[in-house]
Amino acid sequence: MRKATNYHPHFGDDRVLEVLKNPDAVYLSEGGRGNLIFRQGEDIVVTKGAGAGAGDVITGYGPSGIKGESGVKALGGNVDDPGAPITHDDIVNGRIPDGGGGTLPAAKQIR
Helix, strand or coil, rough: CEEECCCCCCCCCHHHHHHHHCCCCEEECCCCCCCEEECCCCCCECCCCCCCCCCCCCEECCCCCCCCCHHHHHHHCCCEEEECCCHHHHCCCCCCCCCCCEEECCEEECC
């Protein structure tokens, strides 16, 4: 597994690899970078899209991990609280808070 320089998943590397190896669905972000989002259950892993670093893991969210600093900024609560569940509808409708006051771009399911 290659990690982006800003790698910051909210659960361990073992869970990241599990989601990447056996996703329930894969999505292509409609944002300018074309990131890929892998979903297993209510957890997601986001990787870089085309270009430099393509395929590098950026982050992971979901109830298998903790909110962390960015999750608290996006959702409130405490850093050690469980992460929020991420659904198919959240992904395709661009409703995943990004911790910077916005949301991840909507994505189309490709698998």
